[in-house]
Amino acid sequence: MNRYIFALFLYLLVGSYCSLIAQDTIDECGVTLEEADLTAAYKHFEAAKEASLNRQDYDCQTIPLRLVFFRRTWDEEWSLPYEEVIQESSQVLAEMGIELVLTEAPITVIDNDLGYLSSRNSSDIAEMNEYVEPGVLTVFVPTKVSGGFFLEICGYGNFPWSEERNIVISSSCFDSATLLHEFGHYFGLFHTHQYSFGLEKVDGTNCNKTGDLLCDTPADPDLRSDVNDSCIYTGTSTDYDGAQYEPDLTLYMSYSLRDCRSTFSPQQVSIMKYFIARECENSWTFVDEPYVRIFPNPASDYLFIMADFDTELYLMDIRGNRYFVPDYKYSFFNLDKRMVTIPSNLRPGVYFLHIFSNEVSYKEVIRLVIQ
Numbered sequence: 595m596n597r598y599i600f601a602l603f604l605y606l607l608v609g610s611y612c613s614l615i616a617q618d619t620i621d622e623c624g625v626t627l628e629e630a631d632l633t634a635a636y637k638h639f640e641a642a643k644e645a646s647l648n649r650q651d652y653d654c655q656t657i658p659l660r661l662v663f664f665r666r667t668w669d670e671e672w673s674l675p676y677e678e679v680i681q682e683s684s685q686v687l688a689e690m691g692i693e694l695v696l697t698e699a700p701i702t703v704i705d706n707d708l709g710y711l712s713s714r715n716s717s718d719i720a721e722m723n724e725y726v727e728p729g730v731l732t733v734f735v736p737t738k739v740s741g742g743f744f745l746e747i748c749g750y751g752n753f754p755w756s757e758e759r760n761i762v763i764s765s766s767c768f769d770s771a772t773l774l775h776e777f778g779h780y781f782g783l784f785h786t787h788q789y790s791f792g793l794e795k796v797d798g799t800n801c802n803k804t805g806d807l808l809c810d811t812p813a814d815p816d817l818r819s820d821v822n823d824s825c826i827y828t829g830t831s832t833d834y835d836g837a838q839y840e841p842d843l844t845l846y847m848s849y850s851l852r853d854c855r856s857t858f859s860p861q862q863v864s865i866m867k868y869f870i871a872r873e874c875e876n877s878w879t880f881v882d883e884p885y886v887r888i889f890p891n892p893a894s895d896y897l898f899i900m901a902d903f904d905t906e907l908y909l910m911d912i913r914g915n916r917y918f919v920p921d922y923k924y925s926f927f928n929l930d931k932r933m934v935t936i937p938s939n940l941r942p943g944v945y946f947l948h949i950f951s952n953e954v955s956y957k958e959v960i961r962l963v964i965q
């Protein structure tokens with residue numbers, strides 16, 4: 595069997611199996627926050643939140659858009675109502691003062707890859723990067739998008755602080771709800787059901803530091819399969835206080851049914867505008883200074899640490915007595931090691947938390963109130 599026939603045979607065998615498997619398992623969005631990305635995501639998002647609070651007007655809110663269709667040699671031909679989709683999306687963004695402009699006719703690339711386009715495949719990334727230009731939003735639309743082993747996804751949008759800058763949407767999911775959802779990720783937004791920073795409580799008391807880190811999007815338990823055709827929430831799950839969720843089914847960044855999604859919250863709009871301005875002003879560089887944050891402060895039972903690197907710490911009271919936190923060694927790669935239990939024998943009062951790392955010669959003293 596020569597190489598070509600073997601490749602074709604393999605394609606028929608694997609391809610038909612994949613399409614059988616993938617038929618009912620197409621996942622909404624492939625954007626996840628991997629453990630290693632968590633601190634960068636937190637750091638850049640918090641900076642955007644702070645900066646966008648003090649800034650209302652942005653001169654630079656125009657996004658040039660380029661569409662690149664990817665078809666494999668053996669895919670059936672497809673065509674998309676792309677002008678309609680771009681127009682619908684532009685109208686939604688125009689209401690927020692953001693202009694989306696398709697600058698050229700879509701480019702069609704025919705390639706002979708065996709697999710579907712994947713963000714995990716370096717040759718796919720290299721192929722896409724040929725069409726990426728700074729300051730232009732490039733949306734790739736392949737026949738299908740692979741999200742890993744036998745998993746088909748609708749698409750993904752890379753965060754502003756990511757190395758890759760693009761949006762990828764499968765041809766079968768290419769509608770304005772999906773485009774605006776991925777657009778949200780591309781300009782800095784998380785899913786409303788994001789849980790990597792901790793679970794957001796229904797009463798909103800921890801909304802600033804958990805969930806999607808925004809307080810005007812209610813706690814969301816992940817709406818996939820919990821919304822009916824009349825856009826009514828049918829889920830019954832509760833948060834860890836036992837409170838019933840009351841999610842907002844209209845938010846683009848949720849997994850509500852696509853037809854039910856129609857809005858971004860005011861804070862979500864601020865974050866997007868901040869990142870759009872950065873991209874548009876071409877100042878796309880992020881300062882890479884050592885980053886350490888602790889919360890809550892005042893604290894009572896525990897303390898949560900966010901840092902760019904592995905750290906160690908000890909506590910000192912105002913008389914200069916040292917208290918070592920037992921078994922603590924922060925690990926950037928281990929989420930469980932980011933929470934510190936405050937020793938119960940410590941009296942309430944003011945302490946100084948010494949955080950240090952020999953690895954990057956870092957030392958900082960933070961005033962900590964223990965209640």
Ligand SMILES: [Zn+2]
Pocket residue numbers: 623624625775776779785
């Ligand atoms: Zn998403």
